[in-house]
Amino acid sequence: TPCLPSSLTVLDLSENDLTVFNQRFPQLTMLILTGNRLMTLPHGELFPRLQTLLIQRNALRMFNSSDLKRFRELQYLEAGYNNFVCSCEFVSFFRQDVDLFITLRDGRGNYVCDTPFTLRGDAIDSVRLSVFECYMIPAVSVLCSLIIIVLGLIVVTCHKLHVIWYLQMTKAWIQAKRKPAVGRLAEELRYDAFVSYSQHDAEWVEEILVPELESAHPPFALCLHKRDFQPGRWIVDNIIDSIEKSHRTLFVLSEHFVTSEWCRYEL
Known part of the structure; x- marks a missing residue:
């Protein structure tokens, strides 16, 4: 690609087994990267006039608002048939915010999950992740904290109400009752x-x-x-x-x- 003139307005590099693409084309308005092995969107700063980006059938895992904001004039995106990681952040962005930045010209149904395994093959639009799945670490932390607090309250309550003492007394009383009361x-x-x-x-x-x-x-x-x-x-x-x-x-x-x-x- 270094030999390509920087004045190009349309560039088709499909099916070239590319893993990276970082050459600057200031006049480019359409870039076709279908069928390569790119894992991320190319840097938008390299294509200040790019309006259409085709990057289907790559190894794309996800993209977010920061990636799209780097393209100053991008209007249309075709990025279906990639191996998307359906994290909470990506699913939320795709379902609620992606249309604020670009138009998905190849249809939203072509954007499906590859991981996690339980969601593989599901359209991203159909994914419903629970609050616990999205915030597992904070949720576990809060749950552990609540358990510790509850256990602490139980210990304090038992101490204040002398529960252990009463349990010991009950045990001793039962033992005393089991001893023969007659024949002494x-x-x-x-x-x-x-x-x-x-x-x-x-x-x-x-x-x-x-x-x-x-x-x-x-x-x-x-x-x-x-x-x-x-x-x-x-x-x-x-x-x-x-x-x-x-x-x-x-x-x-x-x-x-x-x-x-x-x-x-x-x-």
Whole structure:
């Protein structure tokens, strides 16, 4: 092509196996590039007076408004029978905006999708892509963010409402209910009472109440968590075991007791 005069107004280079075409023709009004291997439209700046471009049966993947704006006077385009990639951007441009720039002289039905595979052979005008397909990455990001937020809210809610604590209590209660309620030997009841109290009331309980009861006649055998719980054992198991080994449970009711989680469980 370098030997061609730049004054040409019509140029037919069809079926020449071209992969690129970048020679300048300032007077050219019609360019025929049908049947080559071009993957993009030629640069419009090279053809300032071009009015008609034929580029059918090439390897064209897509084109957009920027490509067409480079042609200052382009009016007619024939680009059917190419391997178009039906991306969201290209489908949207082809269906809504392409007619604002040029006239597709070979008919819109000749513009079909090659990829993705699920759309191969479909006319671009008939393609309907969902919002999720067009914005998959942002949609996945938003979805993951929502999942994280929901999980975070669940964790915070569970913490605020003590859900895990109540689940543990329910499990312990079920285990306690499964134990045989009859047939307990008298020697298994080691204590007269299990004393349930808040740690805030410990000074009064341990220095006044307990000494008074344990020094009575006859003395009371009391079970205290500070003194009689088995070290290293889960506190729920200790509570259940102590209650089962006691004839009664003695509650020291106070404001602190009512607001204590473990005391609520003992109740």
